[in-house]
Amino acid sequence: MTEPRVRVFDAPRADAIGATPEAFLAWLGGPAMLRVPGRDRRRARGLATLLHGNEPSGLRALHAWLRQGAVPAVDLVCFVGAVEAARRPPGFAHRMLPGRPDLNRCFAPPFDDGERRIAGEALRLFREAGCDALVDLHNNTGHNPPYGVVAGVDAACINLVGLFGERLIASDLRLGTLTEATHGDFPSVTIECGRAGDPAADACARAGLARYAALDAIETRRVGVPHMTILERPIRVSARPGVRLAFGAGPADGADLTLTGDLDRHNFELLMPGVPVGWVADPDRWPLVAAGADGREVSQDWFALRDGLLETRRAAVPVMMTVDPAVAKSDCLFYLVRPREELLAPETTTR
Ligand SMILES: [Zn+2]
Incomplete structure (x- = not known):
């Protein structure tokens, strides 16, 4: 060739x-x-x-x-x-x-x-x-x-x-x-x-x-x-390797992680802490990985698990959320970004 x-x-x-x-x-x-x-x-x-x-x-x-x-x-x-x-x-x-x-x-x-x-x-x-x-x-x-x-x-x-x-x-x-x-x-x-x-x-x-x-x-x-709305310092959120992923209105059979089917409706919205994003089948198997530019794994800083429900832990703006399992697998689930304007509490703003 x-x-x-x-x-x-x-x-x-x-x-x-x-x-x-x-x-x-x-x-x-x-x-x-x-x-x-x-x-x-x-x-x-x-x-x-x-x-x-x-x-x-x-x-x-x-x-x-x-x-x-x-x-x-x-x-x-x-x-x-x-x-x-x-x-x-x-x-x-x-x-x-x-x-x-x-x-x-x-x-x-x-x-x-x-x-x-x-x-x-x-x-x-x-x-x-x-x-x-x-x-x-x-x-x-x-x-x-x-x-x-x-x-x-x-x-x-x-x-x-x-x-x-x-x-x-x-x-x-x-x-x-x-x-x-x-x-x-x-x-x-x-x-x-x-x-x-x-x-x-x-x-x-x-x-x-x-x-x-x-x-x-x-x-x-x-x-x-x-x-121009400027958002910065994206964190890339993916499913952990081997996690069986689905999208739906409730926990899907055979899926380790089911993300809510209308997740992409929240793109560019400010999500406050405590917003549910999906269901986890086995609470002892954390389903996500997330990292910013320094490569440090931070998924548990941003998400929490409560009674099988995966929810946001901190305020953040999701972008590029997909509801296509093939894309979610081959690339990532979504990115979290932070507004440059001081819209958030002091510890989550940039300067
Ligand atoms: Zn592209």
């Missing part, structure tokens, strides 16, 4: 890329970097999408934008990642190819083979292009408003996220994402456009991309964004 590489397409013609997003993927054939000439050809700006094959909003937006033949303000350098995973039947159903690593966890050295090598090539191409910014478009699975994730907050990143939504998560977790790898190079943001398959998420990606491509310059002062 030959090693997969990033194919480079210079100035793709609108009528050559395929009439549908699916035909566009077939035309790309694999991970690809497209360079779309801008009005100012001396400058460049980065876009990434489809790092996860089951998150189509950004790909659909890019396809529609290319088909319009729109001319960006500066050259737009576009990386399309998990093309093979997205094309695998039934289409846009696989985050990554079975048995392969998650591409958006591969943007940290070594870039030795497979997905890591693709990630390394994409990074090199973005850096060589001298991008003034990078936006990476994603979807998630639960009920979520559009929001951004950044590895370091500054005015440029807030302005970029403001093209898509009004919420921003400042993450100090280091997972190996594209945004983490590039935040020292140029303003770099991940945008979660909303739930995969939701027309509102597709519309968010499409409108935001058009605005981003049309910007003459990336604004580095805090102007033009009416409001």
Whole structure:
């Protein structure tokens, strides 16, 4: 088998890329970097999408934008990642190819083979292009408003996220994402456009991309964004390995942990202590692991078990909660974040 590489397409013609997003993927054939000439050809700006094959909003937006033949303000350098995973039947159903690593966890050295090598090539191409910014478009699975994730907050990143939504998560977790790898190079943001398959998420990606491509310059002062809620220091909450997981309105047969089926309704809500989130079959088997940037296991600081009921122990804002068991297993259950504004009791605020 030959090693997969990033194919480079210079100035793709609108009528050559395929009439549908699916035909566009077939035309790309694999991970690809497209360079779309801008009005100012001396400058460049980065876009990434489809790092996860089951998150189509950004790909659909890019396809529609290319088909319009729109001319960006500066050259737009576009990386399309998990093309093979997205094309695998039934289409846009696989985050990554079975048995392969998650591409958006591969943007940290070594870039030795497979997905890591693709990630390394994409990074090199973005850096060589001298991008003034990078936006990476994603979807998630639960009920979520559009929001951004950044590895370091500054005015440029807030302005970029403001093209898509009004919420921003400042993450100090280091997972190996594209945004983490590039935040020292140029303003770099991940945008979660909303739930995969939701027309509102597709519309968010499409409108935001058009605005981003049309910007003459990336604004580095805090102007033009009416409001941005900033949440920070996420804690990643997962089920312990081997825990049988279910979602439902009551304890499910054969499940070690049943999470309430409408858990994702609480995304971006402030949950106070004592809110039930699920049922645990065996009270002697603690079902969760949770860690922030320092890697310390803190799940029992945030959750408590009372008469088989799992409940919150401290006030926190959950984000990216999923009610899809496959996603919960392959990635995580959700993240807990803390508002930057002083909404909480003094010991849980940031400064
Ligand atoms: Zn994603």
